[in-house]
Amino acid sequence: MVIRRLPDPVPPVRHEITGSYVARLARIHGMDFGTLWDQISQPIKPQSSVRRLIPAQLVMLTGRSLHQLAGALPELRTPAPDWHAFRHEPQPACHICTARHPGGPVLQLLPHHRYVCVRHQIWIGPPDVDHLTTSLTELPEVAHAQRRHLRLLQRAGWAVTYDAVLTAILMCGQLWSRPSKEPSGAWYEWVRRANILIPPGTSESSFSTARLCAAVYPEAISLATRLASPHWRLQAQGTWTDRTQFDMEIAQLLAHPTYERDRLHDPISHWADANSRRPPVAPIRLFTDRKPTRTPHLYKLSLHAATRRTQQRHAREFDPTSRAVDALVMHRHVASVYRRAWNPVRVSTYPHRPPHPHYFGV
Ligand SMILES: [Zn+2]
Numbered sequence: 472m473v474i475r476r477l478p479d480p481v482p483p484v485r486h487e488i489t490g491s492y493v494a495r496l497a498r499i500h501g502m503d504f505g506t507l508w509d510q511i512s513q514p515i516k517p518q519s520s521v522r523r524l525i526p527a528q529l530v531m532l533t534g535r536s537l538h539q540l541a542g543a544l545p546e547l548r549t550p551a552p553d554w555h556a557f558r559h560e561p562q563p564a565c566h567i568c569t570a571r572h573p574g575g576p577v578l579q580l581l582p583h584h585r586y587v588c589v590r591h592q593i594w595i596g597p598p599d600v601d602h603l604t605t606s607l608t609e610l611p612e613v614a615h616a617q618r619r620h621l622r623l624l625q626r627a628g629w630a631v632t633y634d635a636v637l638t639a640i641l642m643c644g645q646l647w648s649r650p651s652k653e654p655s656g657a658w659y660e661w662v663r664r665a666n667i668l669i670p671p672g673t674s675e676s677s678f679s680t681a682r683l684c685a686a687v688y689p690e691a692i693s694l695a696t697r698l699a700s701p702h703w704r705l706q707a708q709g710t711w712t713d714r715t716q717f718d719m720e721i722a723q724l725l726a727h728p729t730y731e732r733d734r735l736h737d738p739i740s741h742w743a744d745a746n747s748r749r750p751p752v753a754p755i756r757l758f759t760d761r762k763p764t765r766t767p768h769l770y771k772l773s774l775h776a777a778t779r780r781t782q783q784r785h786a787r788e789f790d791p792t793s794r795a796v797d798a799l800v801m802h803r804h805v806a807s808v809y810r811r812a813w814n815p816v817r818v819s820t821y822p823h824r825p826p827h828p829h830y831f832g833v
Contacts, residue, residue: 473531474510474511474528474531474532475532475533476531476532476533477496477499477532477533478500478617479499479596480496480533480534480535481495481496481499481572481573481574482535482543482718483497483540483543483544484543484564484568484569484572484577484579485542485543485579486543486545486564486579486580486581486582487543487544487564487577487578487579487580488544488545488561488578488579488580488767489524489529489544489546489767490577490578490691490766490767490768490769491561491576491577491579491768493507493508493511493524493529493542493767493768494574494575494768495572495573495574495575495577496532496533496574497574498574498575499573499574503578504766504768505774507532508522508767508768509522510528510532510567511524511525511528511529512524512528513524513525513533513807515763520765521764521765522763523553523687523763523767524546524767525652525797526540526541527548540817543558545580547661550554550795552757554758554759555580555629555630555753555754555757556582556583556629556633557580557582557583557757557758558581558582558583558597558598558666558758559754559756559757559758559760559761560579560580560581560595560598560758561578561579561580561758561765562578562595562597562598563576563577563578563579563598564576564578564595564633565577565588565590565591565593565595566593566604567588567590567591567593568588568590568591578768580758581595583620583629583632583633583636583754584620584629584632584633584636584684585617586616586617586620586684586688587613587614587616587688588619589614589617589618590626592606592607592611592614593605593607594606594607594608594613594681594682594685596681596684597681597684597802597804598642598681599679599680599681603677603679603680603681603682605648605668605679605681605685607685609667610664610667610668610685610722612686612689613664613685613688613689615689616688616689616691616692616693616758617688618691619692619693619696620632620636620692620695623635623636623692623695623696623699627699630751630753631699631751632695632699633673633751633752633754634698634751634752634808635696635698635699635754636691636692636695637697637804637805637807637808638690638695638698638703638742638746638752638808639690639692639695639698640684640687640688640691640799640804640805640810641693641738641800641805641809641812641827642691642694642738642739642742643657643661643687643690643691644683644687644796644797644799644800644802644805645737645738646658646725646737646738646739647661647687647796647799648794648796648797648799648800649794652729653728653729654726655725655726655728655730656725656727657690657724657726657727658727660689660690661686661687661690661791661796662791662792664686665682665683665686665791665796666791668685668686669682669789670789674786674789675786676786678785678786678789680782680785680798680802680804683796683798683799684799684802684804686791687725687799688726690724693724694721694724694725694739695715697720697721697724698742698747703717704706704747704748705744706720707742707747708747708748709741714743715731717743718730718731719731721739741812742812746811746812749811752807752808753807754807755806755807755810785797785798
């Protein structure tokens, strides 16, 4: 089929999914998405109404080279990117970054390490049900943590960083939900940030698990740098003296004056005992696991009604000083490391204390 070049073929946004790009092109030109999509796609099998993009047709439609398009659209890259390094769900981009891109909302597939648009101080990860916009202007340390996260990525690579950051977010959620008798300085910081992001009395409209994730993100990145460090992993697995050094480091990091006394059965000790020798965990699901649909420009998080009801209950009952942050611990964003925490390999590690595989009774 001969494809006529569009009069105004705007460029795609970096990390945009192709369905989102084609939908924007259609809107800009006053066309129906399906009409345009049919011109540049073909059925995935005979008689199927589900269609797959033909990259060469998109090249003709836009007048942009495949190289240019693939630079922004991960789905067009050859060879295909390592999808393990990307989230499995597309999400709305930073609305300020994309305001100059016409044609409506932009859906992006971001790599695991993108949590904050540093330029505009907007939280962009993980995707959440209600896609609330979360401004971080009152919390500069969260944007700073994104820079530290990128430095960790450069040092350790994506696989180790992915594991360390998610493990650390899960640990912070657990420590927040179940504080010791004397909460750490980090715990008070999480409550303070939560009160800014989810102001008291507004939780039914302002609650989101992504905001809980933002509240713990600075300490999670600090913790992740230790979990990813070969030196601190050896300290965690070593002799009693080594482990004491590791515990002192954690106590300082969390501003926890009594961590030495309270550490038994906490999730960091559990990690040191049971998981610190294990290789990085892999994502459970990949973007490419999704079945092609007739509407690749639309994306909604698929939630069971029961899951949505649970979300609403979390919002109604939210109290940053109580177990309401269980929503973060249970969130699918940390599912890969949560699953591992529940399924520890019995390894002989710390000689003076057995593993506590059933600690995670949240
Ligand atoms: Zn931005």
